[in-house]
Amino acid sequence: MIYLDNNATTKVDDRVLEEMLPFLKDEYANPSSMYDFAKKPAAAIKEARAKVRDFLGAANEKEIFFTSCGSESANTAIKGVLNCNKDKRHIITTKVEHPAVLNTYKEFEKNGYEVDYIGVNSQGELDIEEFKSKLRKDTALVSVMYANNETGVIYPVEEIAEYIKSKSPEARFFVDAVQAAGKIPINVKDTKIDLLGISGHKFHAPKGVGVLYAKSDVRFTPLINGGHQERGLRAGTENVPYIVGIGKAAELAQEALKYELSEVKRLRDKLEDGIIKNVFNARLNTGVKNRVPNTTNIGFEYVEGELILLHLSDIGVCASSGSACTSGSLEPSHVLRAMGIPFTALHGSIRLSLSRFTKESEIDYVIEKLPAIMDKLTSISPFQDELEKLRNQR
Amino acid sequence: MWEYSEKVLEHYRHPRNVGKIDDADLIGEAGSLACGDSLKLYLKLDGNVIKDAKFQTFGCGSAVASSSILTEMIIGKTLDEAKKITNKDIADELGGLPQEKMHCSVMGQEALEDALKKYYGENTLEEEIGVSHSGDKIVCTCFNVTENQIWEAIKINNLKTVEEVTNYTKAGGACGRCRGLIKDIIDTYYKKENAVQELTPTQKILKISKVIDQQISPQLQKDGGDIELIDVVGNRVQVKLTGVCSGCKNAAMTLKSFVESVLKDKVDANLEVEQV
Numbered sequence: 001m002i003y004l005d006n007n008a009t010t011k012v013d014d015r016v017l018e019e020m021l022p023f024l025k026d027e028y029a030n031p032s033s034m035y036d037f038a039k040k041p042a043a044a045i046k047e048a049r050a051k052v053r054d055f056l057g058a059a060n061e062k063e064i065f066f067t068s069c070g071s072e073s074a075n076t077a078i079k080g081v082l083n084c085n086k087d088k089r090h091i092i093t094t095k096v097e098h099p100a101v102l103n104t105y106k107e108f109e110k111n112g113y114e115v116d117y118i119g120v121n122s123q124g125e126l127d128i129e130e131f132k133s134k135l136r137k138d139t140a141l142v143s144v145m146y147a148n149n150e151t152g153v154i155y156p157v158e159e160i161a162e163y164i165k166s167k168s169p170e171a172r173f174f175v176d177a178v179q180a181a182g183k184i185p186i187n188v189k190d191t192k193i194d195l196l197g198i199s200g201h202k203f204h205a206p207k208g209v210g211v212l213y214a215k216s217d218v219r220f221t222p223l224i225n226g227g228h229q230e231r232g233l234r235a236g237t238e239n240v241p242y243i244v245g246i247g248k249a250a251e252l253a254q255e256a257l258k259y260e261l262s263e264v265k266r267l268r269d270k271l272e273d274g275i276i277k278n279v280f281n282a283r284l285n286t287g288v289k290n291r292v293p294n295t296t297n298i299g300f301e302y303v304e305g306e307l308i309l310l311h312l313s314d315i316g317v318c319a320s321s322g323s324a325c326t327s328g329s330l331e332p333s334h335v336l337r338a339m340g341i342p343f344t345a346l347h348g349s350i351r352l353s354l355s356r357f358t359k360e361s362e363i364d365y366v367i368e369k370l371p372a373i374m375d376k377l378t379s380i381s382p383f384q385d386e387l388e389k390l391r392n393q394r
Numbered sequence: 395m396w397e398y399s400e401k402v403l404e405h406y407r408h409p410r411n412v413g414k415i416d417d418a419d420l421i422g423e424a425g426s427l428a429c430g431d432s433l434k435l436y437l438k439l440d441g442n443v444i445k446d447a448k449f450q451t452f453g454c455g456s457a458v459a460s461s462s463i464l465t466e467m468i469i470g471k472t473l474d475e476a477k478k479i480t481n482k483d484i485a486d487e488l489g490g491l492p493q494e495k496m497h498c499s500v501m502g503q504e505a506l507e508d509a510l511k512k513y514y515g516e517n518t519l520e521e522e523i524g525v526s527h528s529g530d531k532i533v534c535t536c537f538n539v540t541e542n543q544i545w546e547a548i549k550i551n552n553l554k555t556v557e558e559v560t561n562y563t564k565a566g567g568a569c570g571r572c573r574g575l576i577k578d579i580i581d582t583y584y585k586k587e588n589a590v591q592e593l594t595p596t597q598k599i600l601k602i603s604k605v606i607d608q609q610i611s612p613q614l615q616k617d618g619g620d621i622e623l624i625d626v627v628g629n630r631v632q633v634k635l636t637g638v639c640s641g642c643k644n645a646a647m648t649l650k651s652f653v654e655s656v657l658k659d660k661v662d663a664n665l666e667v668e669q670v
Binding site for chain 1: 409412567
């Protein structure tokens with residue numbers, strides 16, 4: 001099997017699992033307990049927190065809160081901050097956020113909040129001027145993702161943070177960094193970002209653990225009330241093995257960053273170039289330089305995405321599609337639509353996302369096999385004249 | 395991941411009768427590129443028998459499988475036999491389709507109908523397949539689905555909810571603005587007892603009051619709140635939330651998503667609820 005869907009989830013690194021195992025077996029104590037048996041889990045959480053602090057470049061470990069997933073981190077940040085600032089009822093976000101964020105804002109909109117959704121250009125880059133024009137004195141929260149999950153395009157969150165603090169200093173800024181963590185360096189300490197969320201399973205920790213970073217002067221209410229855990233801001237007995245896991249994964253991701261930015265990027269570029277060159281109806285949905293190094297999004301004209309995925313799966317390749325048919329939602333990707341990708345390629349857009357475990361031979365295999373698959377699939381299409389035109393343009 | 399039957403897998407992997415018949419006698423089309431799936435069906439006749447059929451499909455695995463199996467189903471059939479084929483027959487022949495994918499089988503039926511229309515003429519065919527609903531205006535503008543298409547899908551597949559209609563026809567699957575209209579079509583089809591009826595103002599108030607007392611109030615009481623009917627002005631139902639509901643930050647949500655939707659469902663789809 002060739003796994004090229006690392007933006008969906010990743011393989012757990014063996015070294016992460018090793019580190020977790022003792023806490024799934026013998027070291028099962030509740031870290032809040034008073035006896036010596038609880039010392040190891042308590043110390044392990046402390047160590048994991050320090051590792052994540054370093055990974056995100058936070059000023060201190062009190063700014064790190066463990067959660068159950070990226071969606072919980074986002075929900076805590078958004079609802080928690082808005083709860084603390086009820087007089088202001090204006091929010092700015094983007095049209096291309098992840099549903100975990102977007103649907104949370106839709107809910108606030110229903111309850112009377114005013115939400116501005118900033119658009120992107122045809123390359124998936126954020127319209128910064130539009131954002132600047134929307135920022136107001138009564139803006140409670142701005143929320144922009146660090147990198148887009150479908151296109152990999154990186155957004156200038158540091159610049160946005162600076163602008164917010166200079167124009168509307170009371171507005172809070174949340175960054176959904178789920179797709180950036182482990183792919184590009186993050187250093188919150190040097191930025192004016194208030195809150196930032198990540199998810200472990202996107203960088204080789206298991207599913208079921210995330211982190212919310214909140215700058216020390218940021219107030220927010222908990223999403224889950226209860227015990228004193230996470231300084232009273234996220235109740236529930238700590239998920240020790242998974243917290244240990246995300247700590248280890250953060251440490252390993254930090255070490256692997258150089259490799260991501262050079263070698264993973266090289267393989268991504270090879271895959272991208274190879275497909276565009278060898279497949280006549282392939283079209284790069286965005287080629288901007290400022291992308292995370294592992295992601296490419298390619299539209300195959302006049303062929304539907306689910307059909308491509310099924311045929312890729314038949315030769316052992318895992319990828320994903322912004323096609324409506326894969327999700328059952330009937331509507332194709334909101335991200336690609338916001339970019340204005342033409343209908344001819346919109347429904348046939350495929351995301352391929354690599355990881356540090358991707359091998360060059362796997363990339364070569366996909367580049368070699370894809371042309372034949374596409375020849376077969378285009379032969380079924382009713383748009384033969386249009387396809388012929390594409391062939392002749394080559 | 396969809397749970398596709400073995401037959402669907404077989405047909406998307408090895409579709410039968412792919413291509414174009416250059417001297418086709420009948421050609422039928424359904425769907426569009428913008429909507430994410432489209433099908434072109436070519437028929438070659440020998441008298442009134444379908445001698446050959448070919449297809450070209452832009453669509454997902456189940457769309458290709460539906461088109462492919464349809465060609466196998468109609469080759470060798472007389473036109474009279476072919477016109478009796480419904481989307482349900484196509485789905486059954488495939489060993490079933492996931493609910494969300496039923497619209498693929500509908501696309502097959504529509505392309506076949508479109509082709510046969512050119513043989514039988516539009517009106518005759520509508521009588522034959524029993525489309526008795528007058529008028530054919532577009533209900534869902536996102537996917538260009540007409541009232542007749544929805545009516546037919548309800549009839550053939552015994553659809554009861556808006557969600558089912560969306561699964562079978564795509565109508566209402568994008569912006570969602572036509573969901574109210576779809577509900578009206580379903581209600582009209584089943585001549586539902588609670589469908590919009592001409593009530594006198596007094597009857598209307600009595601009915602609203604009864605629904606509030608028997609169905610809405612008990613629900614709110616469970617959460618420690620309650621509701622009081624103040625007045626009904628035209629279609630505006632004026633209420634007051636009491637108990638813990640008053641001052642609750644979710645009160646607006648409760649009013650719209652619960653109180654209003656129950657009243658719309660049970661009394662009149664045109665009602666609007668407002669708090670006074």
